[in-house]
Amino acid sequence: MERQCTQDGCDAPLASCNAGFSPMRACPHWVRARGDHSDQKDSDAADAHLVPWPWGGLGRRDIDAIASRSAPHLIGVVGLPNEGKTTLLSMAYLHLSMGGSLSPDRFAGSLSLGGWEQLAQPLRWEPSSPPRFPPRTPRAAGRFPSMLHLGLRGPADTLRDVLLTDAPGEWFARWSTDRNAAAAEGARWIVSAADAFVLVLDSEALSGPDRHDARTQHAAMIRRLGAEAAGRPVVAAWAKAEREIPASIRSGLETLLAGMFPERFVESVSVYEQEMRTRYLPLLTRAFSAPRQRAGVPAEPVTAADDPFLAFRGR
Amino acid sequence: MARSLLLIGTSGTGKTVYGGQLLGRLQLGLGAMSLRTEPDTIEPLFDAWQSLARGRTPPRTARGTYKELVLPVSAPGLGPVDLVWPDYSGEQISDVVVRRHIPDAWRERVVGADGLLVFVRPKLVKQPIDIITRPLPEIRSAHREAEEPPPAEVVEGASTAWASQADLVELLQILLYLRSESGVRRIANLPLSLAISCWDELPGSLGASSPREVLRTMMPLLDEYVHATWEDGSASVIGVSAQGRSLLPHGVDEAFADEGPENQGFVVQPAGQRTPDLTWPVVDLLARAK
Numbered sequence: 042m043e044r045q046c047t048q049d050g051c052d053a054p055l056a057s058c059n060a061g062f063s064p065m066r067a068c069p070h071w072v073r074a075r076g077d078h079s080d081q082k083d084s085d086a087a088d089a090h091l092v093p094w095p096w097g098g099l100g101r102r103d104i105d106a107i108a109s110r111s112a113p114h115l116i117g118v119v120g121l122p123n124e125g126k127t128t129l130l131s132m133a134y135l136h137l138s139m140g141g142s143l144s145p146d147r148f149a150g151s152l153s154l155g156g157w158e159q160l161a162q163p164l165r166w167e168p169s170s171p172p173r174f175p176p177r178t179p180r181a182a183g184r185f186p187s188m189l190h191l192g193l194r195g196p197a198d199t200l201r202d203v204l205l206t207d208a209p210g211e212w213f214a215r216w217s218t219d220r221n222a223a224a225a226e227g228a229r230w231i232v233s234a235a236d237a238f239v240l241v242l243d244s245e246a247l248s249g250p251d252r253h254d255a256r257t258q259h260a261a262m263i264r265r266l267g268a269e270a271a272g273r274p275v276v277a278a279w280a281k282a283e284r285e286i287p288a289s290i291r292s293g294l295e296t297l298l299a300g301m302f303p304e305r306f307v308e309s310v311s312v313y314e315q316e317m318r319t320r321y322l323p324l325l326t327r328a329f330s331a332p333r334q335r336a337g338v339p340a341e342p343v344t345a346a347d348d349p350f351l352a353f354r355g356r
Numbered sequence: 357m358a359r360s361l362l363l364i365g366t367s368g369t370g371k372t373v374y375g376g377q378l379l380g381r382l383q384l385g386l387g388a389m390s391l392r393t394e395p396d397t398i399e400p401l402f403d404a405w406q407s408l409a410r411g412r413t414p415p416r417t418a419r420g421t422y423k424e425l426v427l428p429v430s431a432p433g434l435g436p437v438d439l440v441w442p443d444y445s446g447e448q449i450s451d452v453v454v455r456r457h458i459p460d461a462w463r464e465r466v467v468g469a470d471g472l473l474v475f476v477r478p479k480l481v482k483q484p485i486d487i488i489t490r491p492l493p494e495i496r497s498a499h500r501e502a503e504e505p506p507p508a509e510v511v512e513g514a515s516t517a518w519a520s521q522a523d524l525v526e527l528l529q530i531l532l533y534l535r536s537e538s539g540v541r542r543i544a545n546l547p548l549s550l551a552i553s554c555w556d557e558l559p560g561s562l563g564a565s566s567p568r569e570v571l572r573t574m575m576p577l578l579d580e581y582v583h584a585t586w587e588d589g590s591a592s593v594i595g596v597s598a599q600g601r602s603l604l605p606h607g608v609d610e611a612f613a614d615e616g617p618e619n620q621g622f623v624v625q626p627a628g629q630r631t632p633d634l635t636w637p638v639v640d641l642l643a644r645a646k
Contacts, residue, residue, distance in 0.1 A: 089457030089458055089459050089460070090457065090458045090460070090463050090534065091456060091457050091458075092452075092456040092457065092458070092530055092533070093533070095456075096453075096456065096526070110538045110539065110540055111540070137577065138521060138522070138576070138577045139576060140572070140576035140577075147580050147583070147584035148577060148580040148581055148584060149539065149581065149584040149585055150525060150529050150539060150581055150584075150585060151525075152529070154522045154525060154526050154529075155522075155526070157522070158520070158522050192539060194542070194584035194585070198541075198542060200539055200540050200541075
């Protein structure tokens, strides 16, 4: 059995060394861990160079490597719980992997390919299981969401890095009604750091038995984002659009959207409708192709001084 | 001068068969590339060549094996080259992606490589069928009925093999990381040939397409990654059928043996022309690695 590092919270050699050492034999915690009963596998691992990004979504520590090569374009994917944020990301990736276009850019890699694959897997036909919707993003405390990365090669051969957040809807539900709530810390970070937003609206909830609650919750979220987006681009998606929202509810929210985001782009998406199935990727492309308009000063409490990610982006 | 090709392919992609056929062509002087002098040893590939000559599929290289063969070769326009040809088990490549660490020895090979020859066998690459390509009303009920999935449907052609497009992109990303390529600029100093191997297995009309069209059709994400990452002209897509056809799965394929492996196999060049010269991929890659 492979030995684990003795440092709390470090998953080396399965994940990159927490202390940043590669090869791992340079790490004092690793050396201590393999001090007894050393075997061949330990030697192999200790002589190995670790891949410095995970086979999964990116965490806080992983994005520094991207921020050091370019100022990444951060897209905040905003929506209430179970609205379809993860499905939106999954469908966009499926389309990309089947030849969907990122025009005018081209796909130049991703340091979160494992994360994209894990999101998309439930939507694939496998011999042992039919497609299902991706599981809900786990509710988690904390400040940093899981992020998905795309490297984009532009028409002039420039490289751009895009990060998309995959955060639990509970963060945004709390933030909608209490911006300073402790449980909304992650939402505050996303909103302060994002260059643009994808706002997901849930046609199923807005047409279902709890549609009246859904209406007020959506209105609160739209207003909150409108107050904080400060002119940054917003792309809105009516998700699960195979469901028909009662006209009065829909028109009320459309009016609110128009008031809050005069320059918005709105699209309907659904996994069930042939034509709407291929709109997910263009929708995301629209979000990260919009001209970059950073908010002047990130809303407190996140500042460039205490957030290395924002400091990198300020270059 | 010595040139090292980094030959990359997961298990079953045909590296050993191609290596055996390459050795056979060199031994018999049947190709643009030829031996200048006799190599000190030809053992790593001799067994594969001999198996083919007997009408048998060469056994897969044993797990953990890594051997290098130095072939003193020359070709028109190329001059004298000592070609370092690796023979190893493909699991070592899979392990890099799955286990996320790269042994020092492999890192040194990657850093020292003059060209990259990647074998991709479409039959072993997952062709996932998803709800974009095959929309299903059943997904609705699958979603609603929560935990208990409906009975599984066996999808013909779906493979449980290791590789997927994403795995192959990840592998190339890792190789470039080891060479300290940040990705900011497109790659010009490490020519890449992406070889669609076992070309004879391609279904129907695809076999008449150009290799790039096959890649774009079957693995569009990999195609876009390669061409957005390497400079134009530094990456090319070719087809290889080292045997020309499948051998009988069991026993001896007498017809193949009688015709001789040296008379079988072909390469599909980037524009779609076929040549029986199995040394062409190496000559082309070395010429671009100058």
